[in-house]
Each structure stands twice: as structure tokens, then as C-alpha cells.
Amino acid sequence: MLERYGVVYFGNDWFAENRTSSHHVAQRLAAHMPVLYVDSPGMRTPQASGRDLRRAWRKLREALRAPQRVGEGLWRCTVPQLPFRRVPGVPLFNRLFSQWALRRAMRVLGTRQRISWFVTPHPGFLARRLGERFCVYYCIDDYAAHPGVDAELIAASDLALTRAADLVFVAPPALVATKQAQNPQTRFSPHGVDARLFAQASDPATQLPAAAQGIAEPVVGYFGSIHEWIDVELIAWLAQQRPQWTFLLVGYAAIKVSALEALPNVVLAGAQPYASLPAWAKAFDVAIIPYRRNRQVENANPLKLREYLATGKPIVAVGNPEIERFASLVRIANDRDPFLAALDQSIADGPAHGAAERMAAVADQTWDRRVEDVLREVATSLAAAEMNLAARKVTE
Known part of the structure; x- marks a missing residue:
């Protein structure tokens, strides 16, 4: 029955430096029904940095263009918003402008009935x-x-969207x-x-x-972006404790x-194409997730966890x-000394130790299967x- 529908999909920036679940899900949805992928503006207020200004200018230019076809059954468009959401009149302008722009863009879906699909909460005012x-x-x-981010506004947007969604x-x-209490129609x-892509890290043919x-x-x-929730000080301390190792x-x-x-023993390779990550991971003797302990991390589901497991590398x-x-497949360490000791043990065991078990643990957890379940x-x-x-x- 889904072939009768088209999806208006509000996701992260299509051209973001890293591929997120937003991208993975949209690409696979498009195999079942047409998808209009709407670049959602960042949740935080843009800064006066060159990167933010370039992105804002690009989004303004792209908003005037017709949706761009980026795959079979998949189109992308940009609907920018004014980021100053607490200024009187801005929320109304954003809603009216977004509705106008999306009515034009949604023509690519033809006459199909529509499903709105939100991966981020701040455009949720468009639901319904x-x-x-x-x-x-x-x-x-x-x-x-x-x-x-404006935590109060984003939390309110998240709650409103949770309650509005079917x-x-x-x-x-x-x-x-928490989500089940807010909406009984909540699924984990x-x-x-x-899995097939990241298994290339264990393939002798991978260069x-x-x-x-x-x-x-x-x-x-x-591998992954280095943001505020990554403990850079921990990485630096580890590198100082083991100057004979390379931190890539x-x-x-x-x-x-x-x-x-x-x-001198830290190599910062910068952003790399998603498809090349297994080749980089092939060089790893052990992979790390060096988070800071905070609310965001406590409530996160790190995408790189399953990607690391699929490479077979120790974690x-x-x-x-x-x-x-x-926990049976990952060495968990929440302080510096235990983290270093876990690295020592992983390197002593070697990258092949337990590799088959790690890869098997996620072999059936593919994006294709996840989207089919959804x-x-x-x-x-x-x-x-x-x-x-x-x-x-x-009855009427």
C-alpha cells in the first residue's frame, strides 16, 4: 500500500561532512516510495564563522531552485528559516515561507498522498x-x-512533534x-x-x-566528526602516555x-568520503569512542559503534x-587510567582477536533491515x- 504515498522528509544537511542515520534512512525509503529530502536548518544560531556564512549563503541560493534529483526516487531541496526564533514575527514568517516553498517543491511527488517524516524537531511546526x-x-x-542550541525552544519543539506524530x-x-509516556505509538x-561496506576493513584486498x-x-x-562531546583532552593525554603509538x-x-x-604522534586526516572509511579503519589496531560524559552522550545511540563492530576492530x-x-564486545572505560589500560590490553591481544564475533554481532542489523522493519x-x-x-x- 505504501506505493500510493510520497514522503516529505526533514533531515540533516544533505551535504554535511559526515553521513548520519538521516541520510541512510532516506536513501532506503526512496527504494519503496518517492522521497523529497528537505535540508533542515541547523538547530543552533549560526555564528559569524566563514563556514557558517558559506552554508547560509548556499542555502539561500538553493532555496530558489527546483528540487535536485540526488538518486532514484530521491529529490533534495532547501527551505531555509530565519534562526532568530524568539524574535516576534519570526516563527510566523518561517511557517508561511516554508509552507509556500514546500508546496512548490512537493510537486515532484506528483499526486500521491503524503507522509511527513521528521528526523529533527525544529521544523516540526510544519507537521499537519x-x-x-x-x-x-x-x-x-x-x-x-x-x-x-536554545534548549528550551528545542525541547518544546521536540515535545510538540512527539505528541503530533502518528x-x-x-x-x-x-x-x-520518556517518548512512550508522551506518545503511546512509540517504537524502539x-x-x-x-555491514558489507565496513567489512571491507578486514578484506586483504582493501588498499x-x-x-x-x-x-x-x-x-x-x-572516525567521525570531532565536536564538543568528544573528549579531546582524553585523546591528548592518551597520546602523551603512549608516544610510540599513532593516534589516527x-x-x-x-x-x-x-x-x-x-x-607528533597524532594524525588529523580531516573529513573523508563516507565510502572510504573502511579503508581508513583497516589501519586501526583498535578503535575508540572517547566521549565526554554528559546528558547528550547518555541519551545517544552512536552510529559509529555498529560501524566499528562491522569492521571487526577492537573497541x-x-x-x-x-x-x-x-559490553561483551566492547571494552568500556569511563576514566583515563582504565581507558589506557583497555587500549593496552586490546593492542596486546591484537586486532584479529574477537573480530569474527564483533562482525557477527551486527551482520543482521543492516540499514536495509531496519528500514524494512520501520x-x-x-x-x-x-x-x-x-x-x-x-x-x-x-456511521455518519
Whole structure:
């Protein structure tokens, strides 16, 4: 029945430095029904940095263009908003402008009935305003805990969207109970992984990137953006304790990392194409998740956890509820000395020790399977809603 529908999908920036669950889910939804992917503006107020100004200018230019086809059955458009949401008149302007722009963009979906699908809460004021038959909120984070956001406004947007949605999917296990209390139609839906892609890290045929060739071993590796919730001081301390090791960090640095840049055994590779991450991971002797312990991390479901497991590499991580579900496969250490001891043990064991078990643990947790499970729930709920509507019409 889903072939009768098209999806208006509010996700993260399509051109973001890293691929998130927002991108993975949208690409797979498009295999089942047409998807209009709407770049959602950042939750935080833009800063006067060159990067933020370039992004704002790009979004303004793209808002005037027709949706861009980025895949089979998948189009992308940008609907920018004024970020000053507490200024009188701005919320009304954002709503009216967004509705006008989306009416034009939604033409790519043809005459199909629509499903609105939100991965971020701040455009949630558009829920039920697009003529959609069904609304999905796919919650992947504790958004109000992100640094630099207006926590009160984002929390209010998150709550309103949770209550408005016909179906809520929640990736972080720590948020499930709260969301179920706010909306009984809430389902736990943990992240998936591109298991076949990341298995290339264990394939002898995979070539190391040039920048990873010839570096001193052993290699402690990390891939993903470096944001405020990454404990840069922990990484620097570890590198100072083991100057004979190489710390290879692959990803865009969104914060200052001068403490790392000053260390000769730290390699900052910068942002790299998503498809190349397994090749970088092949160089790792052990992979790390060096989180800061805070509310955001406690309520997170780290995508890189399953990606690391799919590479087969040993993992040392600061714990949270989702990571602790894999405690038999991941060395969890919440302080500096235990973290260093866990790295020592992982390197002593070698990267092949336990690799098969780690890879097997996520082999069936693919994004394809996750999206199939989600769509099964959506189809069931849609069928029930249509039956209820038909029954009401009969009794009227």
C-alpha cells in the first residue's frame, strides 16, 4: 500500500561532512516510495564563522531552485528559516515561507498522498500543515542537550512533534520510556549499519589510503566528526602516555584541536568520503569512542559503534546505555587510567582477536533491515488509520 504515498522528509544537511542515520534512512525509503529530502536548518544560531556564512549563503541560493534529483526516487531541496526564533514575527514568517516553498517543491511527488517524516524537531511546526495523511517522527538524539542550541525552544519543539506524530521511532534506548509516556505509538528502532561496506576493513584486498600508509604502529583510530562531546583532552593525554603509538583521527574538526595538532604522534586526516572509511579503519589496531560524559552522550545511540563492530576492530569506549548493550564486545572505560589500560590490553591481544564475533554481532542489523522493519510498522498503522476513517464514514 505504501506505493500510493510520497514522503516529505526533514533531515540533516544533505551535504554535511559526515553521513548520519538521516541520510541512510532516506536513501532506503526512496527504494519503496518517492522521497523529497528537505535540508533542515541547523538547530543552533549560526555564528559569524566563514563556514557558517558559506552554508547560509548556499542555502539561500538553493532555496530558489527546483528540487535536485540526488538518486532514484530521491529529490533534495532547501527551505531555509530565519534562526532568530524568539524574535516576534519570526516563527510566523518561517511557517508561511516554508509552507509556500514546500508546496512548490512537493510537486515532484506528483499526486500521491503524503507522509511527513521528521528526523529533527525544529521544523516540526510544519507537521499537519502539508496536507499529509500520516506523520512520522524518527528521533535519533536528545536534541535539547546539543551544545549551542536554545534548549528550551528545542525541547518544546521536540515535545510538540512527539505528541503530533502518528508514529514515533526512537533510536537511543535511554529515551524510549520518556517518548512512550508522551506518545503511546512509540517504537524502539536502533541504528543500522552498512555491514558489507565496513567489512571491507578486514578484506586483504582493501588498499590503505596514502595518508595512512607508513605510519608508526600500533594505531589507535577514530572516525567521525570531532565536536564538543568528544573528549579531546582524553585523546591528548592518551597520546602523551603512549608516544610510540599513532593516534589516527579521521573526520571534520568542528572545534579547536590545537592540543592534538601539537602532538607528533597524532594524525588529523580531516573529513573523508563516507565510502572510504573502511579503508581508513583497516589501519586501526583498535578503535575508540572517547566521549565526554554528559546528558547528550547518555541519551545517544552512536552510529559509529555498529560501524566499528562491522569492521571487526577492537573497541574501547566511554560508556552509555546503548554502548553497554554491547559490553561483551566492547571494552568500556569511563576514566583515563582504565581507558589506557583497555587500549593496552586490546593492542596486546591484537586486532584479529574477537573480530569474527564483533562482525557477527551486527551482520543482521543492516540499514536495509531496519528500514524494512520501520516501514512494516508504518504500513500497519496506516492501514489501521484508513480502516478507522472508513468506519467513521459509514456511521455518519
